[in-house]
Amino acid sequence: LRSSRAPSSALTFVIVGGGIAGVTCAEQIASQFTSDEVYLLTASPLVKTVTNFKQVSKTLEEFDIEEQPSSVLEEKYPNLKVVQSAVKLLRAKEHLLQTENGQTFHYRKLCICSGARPKLLTQDNPHVLGIRDTDSAQEFQKRLSKAKRIVVIGNGGIALELVYEVEGCEVIWAIKDKAIGNTFFDAGAAQFLIPSLGADKKDRSLPCKRARYATDKTGAGHSGASGELGSALGPDWHEGIELRGAVQVWLWPAYVQLTNKKIYGCDFVVSATGVVPNTDPFLNGNNFKLAEDHGLRVDDHMRTSEQDVYAAGDVCTAGWEPSALWQQMRLWTQARQMGWYAARCMAADVQEEAIELDFCFELFSHITKFFNYKVVLLGKFNAQGLGQDHELLVRCTKGQEYVKVVLTGGRMVGAVLIGETDLEETFENLILNQMDLSRYGEELLNPNIDIEDYFD
Ligand code: FAD
Numbered sequence: 001l002r003s004s005r006a007p008s009s010a011l012t013f014v015i016v017g018g019g020i021a022g023v024t025c026a027e028q029i030a031s032q033f034t035s036d037e038v039y040l041l042t043a044s045p046l047v048k049t050v051t052n053f054k055q056v057s058k059t060l061e062e063f064d065i066e067e068q069p070s071s072v073l074e075e076k077y078p079n080l081k082v083v084q085s086a087v088k089l090l091r092a093k094e095h096l097l098q099t100e101n102g103q104t105f106h107y108r109k110l111c112i113c114s115g116a117r118p119k120l121l122t123q124d125n126p127h128v129l130g131i132r133d134t135d136s137a138q139e140f141q142k143r144l145s146k147a148k149r150i151v152v153i154g155n156g157g158i159a160l161e162l163v164y165e166v167e168g169c170e171v172i173w174a175i176k177d178k179a180i181g182n183t184f185f186d187a188g189a190a191q192f193l194i195p196s197l198g199a200d201k202k203d204r205s206l207p208c209k210r211a212r213y214a215t216d217k218t219g220a221g222h223s224g225a226s227g228e229l230g231s232a233l234g235p236d237w238h239e240g241i242e243l244r245g246a247v248q249v250w251l252w253p254a255y256v257q258l259t260n261k262k263i264y265g266c267d268f269v270v271s272a273t274g275v276v277p278n279t280d281p282f283l284n285g286n287n288f289k290l291a292e293d294h295g296l297r298v299d300d301h302m303r304t305s306e307q308d309v310y311a312a313g314d315v316c317t318a319g320w321e322p323s324a325l326w327q328q329m330r331l332w333t334q335a336r337q338m339g340w341y342a343a344r345c346m347a348a349d350v351q352e353e354a355i356e357l358d359f360c361f362e363l364f365s366h367i368t369k370f371f372n373y374k375v376v377l378l379g380k381f382n383a384q385g386l387g388q389d390h391e392l393l394v395r396c397t398k399g400q401e402y403v404k405v406v407l408t409g410g411r412m413v414g415a416v417l418i419g420e421t422d423l424e425e426t427f428e429n430l431i432l433n434q435m436d437l438s439r440y441g442e443e444l445l446n447p448n449i450d451i452e453d454y455f456d
Pocket of ligand 1: 116
């Protein structure tokens with residue numbers, strides 16, 4: 001085994017994963033500890049970098065994502081080395097890692113950002129696909145071009161985008177909930193969005209402010225060392241990929257039976273039923289506390305239960321007592337925030353400084369796009385964890401906007417804003433300052449009142 005050991009005077013930081021969490025963490029550490037070595041070990045040949053970062057309001061942020069060759073990072077940070085090889089073993093007590101290409105790395109501080117992979121309905125079935133990375137999206141596109149009918153299973157963001165984007169192919173969408181998109185929406189919002197499914201998509205070029213995903217045009221290799229380890233695609237994963245099926249008579253290669261007893265033949269099944277954190281190579285022989293969703297449990301300093309091992313992004317599960325207005329969701333924004341905060345925690349620990357949980361974990365906030373509508377989600381947007389103890393106010397203009405606020409005890413705790421509502425900043429403030437809004441009642445959503453002026 002070749003060994004990469006840092007001189008004893010220098011700290012060695014090792015970060016695993018070239019997705020948004022790992023790259024953000026590595027960049028932050030490399031820029032702060034310029035005379036120390038920083039290693040980024042990743043299974044995929046391209047790394048994800050955040051560009052055009054914009055803080056839209058106190059907690060809402062927008063940015064673009066670019067897949068770039070690792071040399072771009074190395075040029076920017078001379079003390080950062082990117083090693084393209086998957087980690088196959090971690091011995092946490094000895095502070096060492098081994099990669100598939102036979103290298104051993106000794107670390108003082110390690111941050112695991114290995115992401116998550118699709119939870120597949122059945123494993124090793126050639127007719128069941130999961131979409132995770134550029135490779136699997138291309139495989140999907142190839143299969144779709146010959147398909148007459150596909151079955152999409154799941155009700156989260158990926159399934160929502162898929163059923164909207166696929167054309168020229170019949171889509172059977174199997175969901176177990178009463179309304180579509182229940183990870184993000186309630187039945188009212190779902191109802192608002194449903195007409196878009198059958199609508200003409202000619203307006204697609206409308207400008208839209210949201211994270212845009214761009215793949216490297218150089219054609220640099222795609223597959224990770226072990227095939228399944230690419231970075232999660234994130235927003236706009238279908239951009240530039242024509243999702244159009246073949247219209248011809250076909251003998252079904254696969255059949256699915258739903259719980260309503262109906263059986264459908266299809267060319268293939270897309271399993272979009274959530275993700276499983278990529279923890280496998282790190283667990284054997286170590287003593288990690290795992291959360292119920294199998295993520296590496298981290299405390300409010302992003303520390304796992306193994307000394308000097310931190311974790312961020314999709315691979316980890318927040319194990320701290322969360323703010324009443326925040327919840328973890330395995331999303332792009334949170335991967336960036338966690339990677340950045342984990343780096344700051346690693347630095348604070350090294351420098352023996354105190355650090356407080358970052359403000360971004362105070363309020364859940366997310367900007368995205370569904371069915372070509374801008375979507376902003378704030379706080380307990382679906383009344384998560386509130387039971388019956390809440391009230392909803394809704395304003396809806398068909399084809400234009402859907403505004404929902406969640407109130408409890410007269411205070412706003414969450415909101416869903418679909419369309420160009422321009423309400424995000426005001427609502428964010430009302431949620432953060434927990435002002436008693438009882439006396440405003442339904443006036444709060446009166447379209448004739450300029451709510452921004454009202455609360456100024
Ligand atoms: P990843 O981006 O998955 O990166 C993990 C990295 O770890 C990869 O580089 C991988 O190669 C590497 N790795 C894995 N195992 C090893 C190992 N053993 N050794 C070394 N390296 C390893 N989020 C949104 O906010 N909005 C969206 O619209 C959205 N759409 C999505 C659509 C799709 C199809 C998918 C799959 C996800 C989507 N997400 C979306 C989720 C978002 O992409 C993820 O939350 C985010 O990318 C997680 O970042 P990460 O850095 O934690 O992990």
